Amino acid sequence: MAIKFITTLFIILISIAPVVAKDDIVFNQVKDFQKKLKQEYSQELNNLRSQIKNDETIDPDSYTEKFKKINFKIYSLIAKILIKEKRLLSPEHKTRKLFSTYRERLSQLEYQELKVEKIFDLINNHFKNIEDKQYSGHWRLFIDYISWQYGAVLNKPTGSSDLVITNKGICPGVNYARENKFLSFSVDACLLQTSGGVSSIDPTVTYTQSNISATGIKSSISIGYFASASKTEIGFKIPLMLISQDLEDPPAVGYKVKEGTNLIPMAGVYSRWPIGNYFFQTEFSKYLEEDQTQWALGLGYKF
Amino acid sequence: MKITLFFLVILFSISSKLSLAYPNYIGHGYTSCLNCHYNPFGNGPLNDYGRAVSATLISARWAYPKTWTEEDLAEKSGTLFRKPKQDWFRTQFNYRRFRLTRNPGSAKNETELWLTMQADARAIIKFGENDKFTSVVNYGYAPAPLSQVSGVSNKDSWRSREHYIGYKINPKVGVYAGLMDKVYGVRLVEHIAFSRSLPQVTMNDQAHGIAVHYLNDKWEGGINGFLGNLSQEENLRMKGGSTMVERTIGDIHRIGASYMSSRNKFYSLQSYSMHTRLNLKDGASIIAEIGEVQKDIESTQSTIKSRYGLLQTYLRPARGFYVLNNIEYAKADTSDENYIVRWGPAIQIFPAQRIELRGDIYNTRVFGPETSVPDNWTLLLQTHLWL
Numbered sequence: 044m045a046i047k048f049i050t051t052l053f054i055i056l057i058s059i060a061p062v063v064a065k066d067d068i069v070f071n072q073v074k075d076f077q078k079k080l081k082q083e084y085s086q087e088l089n090n091l092r093s094q095i096k097n098d099e100t101i102d103p104d105s106y107t108e109k110f111k112k113i114n115f116k117i118y119s120l121i122a123k124i125l126i127k128e129k130r131l132l133s134p135e136h137k138t139r140k141l142f143s144t145y146r147e148r149l150s151q152l153e154y155q156e157l158k159v160e161k162i163f164d165l166i167n168n169h170f171k172n173i174e175d176k177q178y179s180g181h182w183r184l185f186i187d188y189i190s191w192q193y194g195a196v197l198n199k200p201t202g203s204s205d206l207v208i209t210n211k212g213i214c215p216g217v218n219y220a221r222e223n224k225f226l227s228f229s230v231d232a233c234l235l236q237t238s239g240g241v242s243s244i245d246p247t248v249t250y251t252q253s254n255i256s257a258t259g260i261k262s263s264i265s266i267g268y269f270a271s272a273s274k275t276e277i278g279f280k281i282p283l284m285l286i287s288q289d290l291e292d293p294p295a296v297g298y299k300v301k302e303g304t305n306l307i308p309m310a311g312v313y314s315r316w317p318i319g320n321y322f323f324q325t326e327f328s329k330y331l332e333e334d335q336t337q338w339a340l341g342l343g344y345k346f
Numbered sequence: 347m348k349i350t351l352f353f354l355v356i357l358f359s360i361s362s363k364l365s366l367a368y369p370n371y372i373g374h375g376y377t378s379c380l381n382c383h384y385n386p387f388g389n390g391p392l393n394d395y396g397r398a399v400s401a402t403l404i405s406a407r408w409a410y411p412k413t414w415t416e417e418d419l420a421e422k423s424g425t426l427f428r429k430p431k432q433d434w435f436r437t438q439f440n441y442r443r444f445r446l447t448r449n450p451g452s453a454k455n456e457t458e459l460w461l462t463m464q465a466d467a468r469a470i471i472k473f474g475e476n477d478k479f480t481s482v483v484n485y486g487y488a489p490a491p492l493s494q495v496s497g498v499s500n501k502d503s504w505r506s507r508e509h510y511i512g513y514k515i516n517p518k519v520g521v522y523a524g525l526m527d528k529v530y531g532v533r534l535v536e537h538i539a540f541s542r543s544l545p546q547v548t549m550n551d552q553a554h555g556i557a558v559h560y561l562n563d564k565w566e567g568g569i570n571g572f573l574g575n576l577s578q579e580e581n582l583r584m585k586g587g588s589t590m591v592e593r594t595i596g597d598i599h600r601i602g603a604s605y606m607s608s609r610n611k612f613y614s615l616q617s618y619s620m621h622t623r624l625n626l627k628d629g630a631s632i633i634a635e636i637g638e639v640q641k642d643i644e645s646t647q648s649t650i651k652s653r654y655g656l657l658q659t660y661l662r663p664a665r666g667f668y669v670l671n672n673i674e675y676a677k678a679d680t681s682d683e684n685y686i687v688r689w690g691p692a693i694q695i696f697p698a699q700r701i702e703l704r705g706d707i708y709n710t711r712v713f714g715p716e717t718s719v720p721d722n723w724t725l726l727l728q729t730h731l732w733l
Binding site for chain 2: 190192206207208209211239240241242244251253254268270271272273275277312314316325327334335336338340
């Protein structure tokens with residue numbers, strides 16, 4: 044086991060060593076060029092710094108081509124370091140600040156302006172891409188208008204009849220999502236407060252009740268995709284509903300109602316439509332084990 | 347009561363379906379139908395710009411060589427896959443076939459039906475700057491209605507869907523005369539929508555008449571006087587008038603209202619509605635409409651008032667691919683407590699220009715204080731081709 048661990052560690056170290064070494068080489072090159080600037084072009088460097096600081100008009104022709112070239116070289120090398128960066132560096136990070144400083148110098152010196160801007164955009168896009176892929180957590184509160192059907196069986200002395208209950212009501216709840224610019228992974232839970240009426244599917248059997256209260260919890264996990272610039276979201280959802288709804292037995296002897304399962308797993312689709320921090324959402328799910336559905340339409344607020 | 351509910355569900359679920367207009371493209375910034383259609387209220391043949399939009403914005407482009415530019419695609423959007431050589435004459439052909447499955451996946455009562463819903467040939471003659479004069483003829487196949495009416499035998503038929511002439515008096519005002527759809531509400535793709543079936547502005551409800559269209563920066567609207575479809579028997583023709591007005595909000599959204607009054611020998615209808623179309627950018631949009639219809643029946647001297655609501659959401663995850671959801675509400679009689687909610691998620695794919703593939707699921711649920719019936723399910727697969 045120990046040998047395997049050491050071998051793996053060795054392979055990892057071997058594989059990353061050239062990268063580290065290469066980065067160090069680039070850093071050293073930047074330092075060397077900076078040293079060269081300070082030693083051989085100190086006059087020009089001080090002038091440029093002071094003119095930029097004092098917001099003075101700069102005449103690019105008063106600077107030597109070599110001085111400009113070294114500045115561009117440093118700028119390019121810093122870009123090389125930044126483009127390899129996998130983490131999100133803020134614009135205030137020292138390397139990014141240094142990069143901006145050299146961009147400013149080159150722009151004032153009017154040297155290779157197109158290339159300078161192209162490199163600058165490349166680096167900005169690189170960090171924008173890293174930022175877009177970074178996940179952050181968000182809480183939402185919502186209230187859904189919900190409707191769902193539920194099956195039961197009326198056992199009779201001569202057999203049985205299927206019953207169906209159509210429920211409607213509200214489900215206030217909370218959602219937590221980890222999301223980046225493109226994807227959202229979330230969990231949510233809400234408290235079901237609904238009521239419904241029950242009838243027999245067989246029209247020859249008369250069994251009806253109305254306004255039967257149903258309470259429970261609906262919890263879901265979901266994966267979503269942001270499909271527009273306004274962050275409208277669409278995705279798949281796996282809700283699980285735990286419900287309690289008591290049906291009365293008919294008064295006649297030998298008749299008894301057997302309620303369906305209390306735990307209903309489902310699979311469905313959802314969409315979410317933001318308007319500022321507010322949003323409205325839709326959900327349509329089918330029960331995994333029954334030919335029945337639950338749908339919801341809700342409003343909410345994102346924190 | 348249960349039998350009534352059953353028939354209500356069946357009636358609302360099995361009506362034939364035909365897609366005609368796409369008001370959801372407000373999500374691409376198109377607030378007015380006039381941009382893409384010869385008929386300024388939408389529906390019917392696409393103009394040259396509309397065909398180019400369909401090729402370059404709506405349809406996917408993965409089937410084409412990468413060397414083809416969007417301009418190449420736009421030029422190939424003409425009827426014969428090329429840019430028309432003259433400006434005055436256009437032809438179009440539309441074909442649409444459905445597979446309709448009721449109670450899909452049910453071992454007990456799944457039924458399947460294949461339907462040709464549309465086989466239309468269209469001809470357009472146009473003259474003048476910005477198509478100042480237009481003449482449109484749209485002739486095609488009409489399948490027999492699926493809903494059976496006692497004593498009436500349903501037959502397939504060929505009929506004129508529309509034929510009219512139009513004249514744009516100036517860039518803001520146009521006058522149109524002939525057989526057209528009535529000016530009312532949002533002309534949705536889904537003609538089975540309650541917002542179209544209850545006010546009777548659906549696939550076979552065109553009427554001969556005159557419509558005036560007005561458009562400026564903020565307002566768009568129209569007035570329509572009609573005499574019914576003159577190919578129908580005199581006593582069946584619905585005669586009357588309608589109006590629809592829309593206002594642009596925040597440059598990209600629309601709100602609107604409609605009113606229609608019509609009658610024939612047997613009954614009169616009064617309909618009114620409010621609607622909105624919201625642009626959520628990148629092809630995403632929301633359409634909502636609420637309305638009421640009052641039907642006064644001559645023979646029984648009775649009145650039935652119906653109410654409907656629609657919420658349609660559209661998303662475009664990728665070019666050529668739309669995900670939509672139709673949420674509809676209908677109360678056939680407002681004095682009754684029963685009502686219907688139909689929930690319809692769907693996907694719509696345009697893999698290349700001239701091809702539309704669409705799959706819809708419709709889940710119809712009846713709500714009533716004393717009854718509960720199992721949901722009605724419908725799966726609809728659709729292929730739409732046009733030349």
